[in-house]
Amino acid sequence: MLSVAEENYIKCIFKKSERSLAAVSTNAIAEAMQTKAASVTDMLKRLSEKELLHYKKYKGVRLTAAGNEVAKQLVRKHRLWEVFLVEKLDFSWDEVHDIAEELEHISSDELTEKLDKFLGYPKYDPHGDPIPDQEGNIKYRSKVTLKELEVGETGHVVGVRDSSATFLQYLDEVRITLGSTLTLRNRFAFDGSVQIELADGRALVLSEQVAKNLYITVNS
Amino acid sequence: MLSVAEENYIKCIFKKSERSLAAVSTNAIAEAMQTKAASVTDMLKRLSEKELLHYKKYKGVRLTAAGNEVAKQLVRKHRLWEVFLVEKLDFSWDEVHDIAEELEHISSDELTEKLDKFLGYPKYDPHGDPIPDQEGNIKYRSKVTLKELEVGETGHVVGVRDSSATFLQYLDEVRITLGSTLTLRNRFAFDGSVQIELADGRALVLSEQVAKNLYITVNS
DNA sequence: TTCCTAATTTAGTCCCACCTAAAAGAAGTG
């Protein structure tokens, strides 16, 4: 049985490892967890003791297979709860993160499986991120940011890179949602902003900042 | 912000106060919380510091208005989650207590209210206990145990006194559920057992033990 | 190679929530 703090460290390290494939540094964890490096070192020793990660002084850490398993189950629970909050309880997608952050620590496996069934075995959460299955397999979708799209290409929105409340509220404001279909019409070299056309015919100019944070998939 | 441990103590004291109206003793709390009296004294001082209860050495404790409020919100959340687990996720009533025990500590008030709405504002939980409303008002139902019913009287099952898994499983076994209508047909002085007749015509003999743990309401 | 700087770890505290052992109060009994 892991404590909430331990689970949060595991999840944090998992997230950092997802792309970088290098060992995760103490400082990076400290920053992400809003705590001090000394506290992180403490925790790393404990988690290493429990064989959830490999720890060598000054060398950063990587999760063990067991640690990875724990992390993926947490991500699974987090994303399932987010679906529940948005689809069943009518929360908007920018409100659900913090609540799911608490709900993901509820331990019952049976609860997770029944929730999954109740929700109809969803594949993606409200932000477009894939939900790991019971065995922890994650189906990543090939996707590019809107910034990387070619002029003239059409795709649809499958996720956000920055899921801060302010960004999500901005998207609500301009009525871009998950699944929105859009075509890149123009790219302005001046400031990196892009002009898009939505399925309903609306034309919008989005800043480079926005274009970098919107994930698009071209086929599917 | 209260810790999970603090909340559990508050709820425990609340439950003890519900019937007895006397101050709750340190030992009673220790027993209910599966801990030692010394630990309880520790916690009582902290909670008293936070003005959640009145504490005088050797005199037992009572919750303050603020403490009562906290307790009732916890009970509200616990029972709403139990309804969710049984009605939506298809758990049976003997499985939900421990999970609800974790879920009740999720802090978001907005979550509680949206859950309440999603469930259709239920008044009673799966064990027949009343769910406090948003302001903390609890509508107690007048009820008697089956043991106290008069021969010939008809009523229906509105709750259980002992909600242990074994008792609830027993009830499932003999197909008595919340809302079952029954008539007391006979009382055996020898061992205190009772004979009842159910709405579907089945006649059953229940031990005194069972009769004492089934709550019945005659009208309504 | 040596030095410097940034990253990391160690050492020493703190608070929370528990523990054991021992002291002290409450309350009934002869």
Next chain:
DNA sequence: CACTTCTTTTAGGTGGGACTAAATTAGGAA
């Protein structure tokens, strides 16, 4: 009243998870 017994509190200690301040190490620059 004095005694006994049970309950409760105090005193002192532990591990988890955080902190600050000081020491150590890694790794690049001179």
